[in-house]
Amino acid sequence: xxEAQRDNGSSEGVLVASVYYSCPKVGDQLHQGQLLRQVCExxxxxxxxxxxxxxxAHGHKLAVIVAQECDLAQDFRRRKDEPMVExxxxxxxxxxxxxxxxxxxxxxxxxNTSFWRIVRSNSAERYHYLAQVPAEADxxxxxxxxxxxxxxSYFAVRTVELYRQICATEENSAALFTILNVPWREHLQxxxxxxxxxxxxxxxxFIPEGRRKELPAPQP
Numbered sequence: 588x589x590e591a592q593r594d595n596g597s598s599e600g601v602l603v604a605s606v607y608y609s610c611p612k613v614g615d616q617l618h619q620g621q622l623l624r625q626v627c628e629x630x631x632x633x634x635x636x637x638x639x640x641x642x643x644a645h646g647h648k649l650a651v652i653v654a655q656e657c658d659l660a661q662d663f664r665r666r667k668d669e670p671m672v673e674x675x676x677x678x679x680x681x682x683x684x685x686x687x688x689x690x691x692x693x694x695x696x697x698x699n700t701s702f703w704r705i706v707r708s709n710s711a712e713r714y715h716y717l718a719q720v721p722a723e724a725d726x727x728x729x730x731x732x733x734x735x736x737x738x739x740s741y742f743a744v745r746t747v748e749l750y751r752q753i754c755a756t757e758e759n760s761a762a763l764f765t766i767l768n769v770p771w772r773e774h775l776q777x778x779x780x781x782x783x784x785x786x787x788x789x790x791x792x793f794i795p796e797g798r799r800k801e802l803p804a805p806q807p
Contacts, residue, residue, distance in 0.1 A: 607717075607771050608724035611763040616663030617749065619656040620772025622684060622720075622734075622764040624727075626650040627752055628742045649684040649764065651717075651736060653779045656772075662746055671747055678743040682779065687716060687733040706735070712782050713738055715775055717767075726763040736775070738782040 611621060626647045634640040652659075654676070662676040691698045698706060706714045715736040722730035744752075752761035767775060 605721045605724055607768055608720050608765045609768055610724050611726050611766050613726075613763070617652055617654075617659050617679065617753075618766050618772070619652055619654060619659060620767030620775055621652045622766070623650050623652070623681075623753070624648065624762045624764045625759055626681060626744065626749070626761050628744060629748070646759075647681075647683045647742075649731075649734060650681040650742075651684050651767075651775070652679060652681050653741065653776060654679045654681075655776075666747075666750070670750065674746065676746050679746050679749050680741060680743050682736045682738065682741045684717065684734040684736050686731075687735040690735040690737070709774075709778065712778070712785070715778055717775075720765050724765050726765065731764075738779050741779075 611618075628645045628647060629642045630645050631639050632641040632643045658676045659679070662674045665672055665674045691703060702711065705711045707716045709716055715738065717734040717736065719733045720731040722728050725731065749761070753763065755761070766772070
């Protein structure tokens with residue numbers, strides 16, 4: 588995939604990038620690997636005593652759905668006749684997606700030149716790099732520069748609320764953007780699941796000689 592992700596802004600780069608995405612259809616179900624604009628995450632607001640006292644709207648300019656495709660499809664079939672029904676899929680899990688260079692500029696020390704090469708090839712477990720989106724695959728016909736997804740940053744929106752936001756007509760409400768094609772959406776999902784399933788060990792199997800003296804004495 589490395590060759591195809593050399594997005595350089597040229598017409599050739601846009602043509603190659605178009606294999607990754609499809610334009611979403613109005614009225615269709617939500618999909619795994621679908622990107623949305625202006626998703627609102629509702630966060631609890633607390634008073635001085637620490638009790639909930641309402642909600643605060645936190646907007647995400649771009650977000651990608653990392654829920655399972657089969658769950659989204661079953662939910663949509665239930666929702667056709669009853670749009671506001673509560674199904675087993677109570678919430679949809681999403682990850683914010685940011686313009687790649689913008690995200691890199693904010694974390695320049697970590698995302699230095701050598702590590703950035705690893706990130707762009709999707710070999711860094713925490714990050715997922717998405718190619719630029721051509722205008723023909725964008726519901727707004729605008730296109731978009733490459734994006735970066737941080738698997739450590741994710742959030743959930745109630746399913747019925749997410750559909751409500753997409754169908755709303757108010758200014759700055761959520762809107763369709765683009766959809767990752769097969770197998771790139773499954774690749775994103777597999778990497779996200781792998782990152783969430785990692786296990787933090789208190790002790791590695793191999794310990795360099797210089798660190799062995801720091802280990803605590805074994806208990807009888």
